[in-house]
Amino acid sequence: MKHKTIFEKIWDAHVVKRADGYPDALFIDRHFIHEVTSPQAFDGLKNKGIGVFNTSRTTATADHNVPTKDQHLPIKEALSRHQVETLRKNCKDFGVELYDLGHPYQGIVHIIGPELGLTLPGMTIVCGDSHTSTHGAFGNIAFGIGTSEVEQVLATQCILQYKPKTMKIEINGVLGKGVVSKDIILYIISKISASGATGFFVEYAGDAIRNLSMEARMTVCNMSIEMGARGGLIAPDQTTFNYIKGKKFAPQGDAFEKKVIEWQKLRTDDGATYDRVLNFDAADIAPMITYGTNPGMGMRVTDRIPTLEELKNLNEQHSFSKSLAYMGLEPGSQLLGKSVDYVFIGSCTNARIEDLRLVAAMVKGKKKAINVEVWVIPGSKQVEEQARKEGLDKIFEAAGFELRSPGCSACLGMNEDKVPAGKYCISTSNRNFEGRQGPKSRTFLASPLSAAAAAITGKVSDVREFV
Amino acid sequence: MSKDKFTLLKSTAVPLPMENIDTDQIIPARFLKATTREGFGENLFCDWRYNIIPGSSPVEKGVKSINKDFVLNDPAYSGKILVAEKNFGCGSSREHAAWAIYDFGFRVVISSFFADIFKNNALNNGLLPVVVSDSYLKKLLDAIQQNPKTEIEVDLNKQVVNMNGQEESFEINLYKKTCMINGYDDIDYLLSLNKEIREFDLAHA
Numbered sequence: 001m002k003h004k005t006i007f008e009k010i011w012d013a014h015v016v017k018r019a020d021g022y023p024d025a026l027f028i029d030r031h032f033i034h035e036v037t038s039p040q041a042f043d044g045l046k047n048k049g050i051g052v053f054n055t056s057r058t059t060a061t062a063d064h065n066v067p068t069k070d071q072h073l074p075i076k077e078a079l080s081r082h083q084v085e086t087l088r089k090n091c092k093d094f095g096v097e098l099y100d101l102g103h104p105y106q107g108i109v110h111i112i113g114p115e116l117g118l119t120l121p122g123m124t125i126v127c128g129d130s131h132t133s134t135h136g137a138f139g140n141i142a143f144g145i146g147t148s149e150v151e152q153v154l155a156t157q158c159i160l161q162y163k164p165k166t167m168k169i170e171i172n173g174v175l176g177k178g179v180v181s182k183d184i185i186l187y188i189i190s191k192i193s194a195s196g197a198t199g200f201f202v203e204y205a206g207d208a209i210r211n212l213s214m215e216a217r218m219t220v221c222n223m224s225i226e227m228g229a230r231g232g233l234i235a236p237d238q239t240t241f242n243y244i245k246g247k248k249f250a251p252q253g254d255a256f257e258k259k260v261i262e263w264q265k266l267r268t269d270d271g272a273t274y275d276r277v278l279n280f281d282a283a284d285i286a287p288m289i290t291y292g293t294n295p296g297m298g299m300r301v302t303d304r305i306p307t308l309e310e311l312k313n314l315n316e317q318h319s320f321s322k323s324l325a326y327m328g329l330e331p332g333s334q335l336l337g338k339s340v341d342y343v344f345i346g347s348c349t350n351a352r353i354e355d356l357r358l359v360a361a362m363v364k365g366k367k368k369a370i371n372v373e374v375w376v377i378p379g380s381k382q383v384e385e386q387a388r389k390e391g392l393d394k395i396f397e398a399a400g401f402e403l404r405s406p407g408c409s410a411c412l413g414m415n416e417d418k419v420p421a422g423k424y425c426i427s428t429s430n431r432n433f434e435g436r437q438g439p440k441s442r443t444f445l446a447s448p449l450s451a452a453a454a455a456i457t458g459k460v461s462d463v464r465e466f467v
Numbered sequence: 468m469s470k471d472k473f474t475l476l477k478s479t480a481v482p483l484p485m486e487n488i489d490t491d492q493i494i495p496a497r498f499l500k501a502t503t504r505e506g507f508g509e510n511l512f513c514d515w516r517y518n519i520i521p522g523s524s525p526v527e528k529g530v531k532s533i534n535k536d537f538v539l540n541d542p543a544y545s546g547k548i549l550v551a552e553k554n555f556g557c558g559s560s561r562e563h564a565a566w567a568i569y570d571f572g573f574r575v576v577i578s579s580f581f582a583d584i585f586k587n588n589a590l591n592n593g594l595l596p597v598v599v600s601d602s603y604l605k606k607l608l609d610a611i612q613q614n615p616k617t618e619i620e621v622d623l624n625k626q627v628v629n630m631n632g633q634e635e636s637f638e639i640n641l642y643k644k645t646c647m648i649n650g651y652d653d654i655d656y657l658l659s660l661n662k663e664i665r666e667f668d669l670a671h672a
């Protein structure tokens with residue numbers, strides 16, 4: 001028998017039909033939808049006069065286009081209100097479960113799936129959102145799709161896909177002081193570039209990955225798309241099973257124990273091969289920060305931005321200059337000590353309870369710098385509740401941080417939360433594209449620890465001086 | 468959605484000599500509030516086509532003036548083909564990016580490298596992504612910038628791009644090619660598998 005990677009095992013187990021001249025028809029176990037990329041898909045169903053194939057496999061939430069203040073009031077902006085109302089109507093008409101604003105399970109789609117036990121090992125998971133890769137932390141095939149594909153999955157519970165190539169990224173060794181999982185992934189992307197894994201599905205391995213908590217693993221898998229990968233997964237282990245146990249929609253009791261035995265088989269066979277293998281040493285990773293307008297433009301927080309001469313080719317120089325001009329930064333300069341205007345702690349990358357705890361532990365008894373505005377946006381209602389239960393809200397309040405209600409918030413410059421033009425924001429989110437956080441906003445991506453440090457000092461800081 | 472069929476196109480082209488053009492540039496998130504597929508072309512590359520006054524509040528239709536330096540505002544350039552450098556369409560999975568490009572009037576995007584999800588989205592909407600070599604891409608960009616009237620022919624049947632007799636062939640998988648030529652949708656094929664899928668679903672409940 002052929003030795004298989006975990007990716008190939010899961011893929012092959014989900015092929016409903018493999019026909020000559022066609023991509024594989026892949027069965028989808030779990031489909032998440034939200035207000036922004038689903039309305040046109042539901043329209044497609046209506047036009048064809050068909051329903052949702054299996055409503056128990058689809059879960060909806062409102063997250064991208066929602067305010068993070070006064071969520072109990074009607075949404076002020078008419079188009080946003082209409083979009084959320086359209087989701088409500090579609091879910092009602094088609095019989096899809098919706099965790100709407102105010103619901104105890106509402107939150108960012110990639111945060112609620114795992115915390116509700118809807119995300120499990122061995123599954124195929126899709127969502128009309130590229131950060132669906134987050135779910136891969138549980139050892140499943142999870143990837144983002146476009147709206148036409150959302151329609152296909154709603155209608156048939158299948159998607160037509162060519163099998164991507166496989167890549168293994170192995171990180172061994174011990175992480176240094178002040179280095180967290182966000183730094184691992186920013187480091188990898190800075191090494192292989194924003195397109196370094198395009199066409200591949202990544203498996204993360206090595207003891208530096210094994211030693212991470214589930215939430216930290218999700219942060220790594222979340223940003224797989226930022227190097228172009230279709231998705232990224234981590235084989236499940238005891239850490240995974242412990243996390244899942246007792247979660248609302250996960251199998252319970254005997255059914256759970258049975259599943260665990262099945263899930264334990266979800267690992268790459270010895271002797272299986274990948275199309276590409278990369279190795280990194282955890283000791284090389286330091287607190288990271290991005291300086292440009294794609295996530296590959298990252299460096300150690302103590303480094304200086306490259307100079308034009310240090311870049312390989314002319315094309316790159318052109319894009320690089322444009323990017324730095326947008327950011328208002330000089331080639332060869334340092335970011336350390338650069339003052340920032342906003343601190344955004346949130347998004348599907350870093351808005352889980354462990355992230356909030358990290359921040360709270362660091363800022364406890366301290367106050368934010370006067371030049372910064374600090375937003376803490378929990379990833380879900382459950383995260384928000386937990387934070388309050390643990391008294392983190394008091395710590396944030398005393399520090400002058402604003403703890404708001406769950407949503408994508410300033411991660412994408414769509415809802416009310418936007419960084420004003422020309423302002424610098426140190427952000428725990430995943431994209432630093434031009435205008436991502438609002439027209440002409442400037443983003444430095446970093447870990448929650450680095451963001452917390454910047455909140456206190458008002459400048460880009462080396463978190464190792466705090467911990 | 469039924470798509471337009473595509474076989475052959477001869478047109479002038481618009482050059483975008485930049486790498487890593489992400490879908491947030493193609494269509495910024497604040498324009499994704501519509502619940503239909505139409506009309507996104509109006510805001511294609513909005514933040515590059517218009518100047519946003521720094522310090523102005525970032526409202527949807529804020530103070531804006533036309534950015535004369537951006538190629539889509541340059542009357543010399545027009546056409547149904549967009550030519551851009553590598554990693555075009557990276558970032559968000561928003562299909563609105565493909566809709567916006569199509570709605571604006573483009574039918575082909577040529578690059579040396581596309582992000583995966585964008586490529587799928589384009590193909591699902593009758594917008595043909597054509598991958599050419601870095602060197603051929605450079606030739607195209609240089610020629611268009613020297614003479615905006617340069618015409619490019621894209622022949623899907625033969626899988627060949629031709630500019631003034633300089634040809635390069637391109638890859639596209641047979642299934643997607645057939646879909647583009649006939650205007651077929653993936654969903655038609657999937658719907659035909661209904662029975663097999665039902666059985667699979669039951670067996671994996």
Ligand code: SF4
Pocket residue numbers: 063064108109110129131347348349407408411412429430
């Ligand atoms: S938090 Fe940001 S990246 Fe995550 S789903 Fe929302 S918009 Fe997308």
